[in-house]
Amino acid sequence: MSKIDFAKRWEYFTVNELECRGTGECHMQEDFMSMLVNIRREIDRPLIVSSGYRSPEHNAKIGGSANSPHTYGRAVDIVCMGTVAYKLIQIAIKHGMTGIGVSQKGPAENRFIHIDNIAKGQQELLGPRPWVWSY
Secondary structure: OOHHHHHHHOOOOOHHHHOOOOOOOOOOOHHHHHHHHHHHHHHOOOOEEEEOOOOHHHHHHOOOOOOOHHHHOOEEEEEOOHHHHHHHHHHHHHOOOOEEEEEOOOOHHHOEEEEEOOOOOOHHHHOOOOEEEEO
């Protein structure tokens, strides 16, 4: 799918914010993106994506976990903190996200909530779900 087609497909999100920072590839999964759009609609505020799809090579280069849901197009990191982070976690769980990572240390621009939803059958690779962790 071209970047133009993708941009028309997902309300609220652009290819530039979802594509791999190392390769420019963007292989987000349609069902995951549908969930993310619904989360954005309910939270009713912009969601700033600091990390979306990651190629396996780029993920390894930046020290991402092996078999990260980012490499399957099933995860995003959203820049937020405080009450917005709390609300995002609640809404993400409500909409079926099963992986929640919390990073709330340091400067505001470095704080984020990771949300993912791995496909059935990938739990053997990625670990049990539902699951919450901190960084």
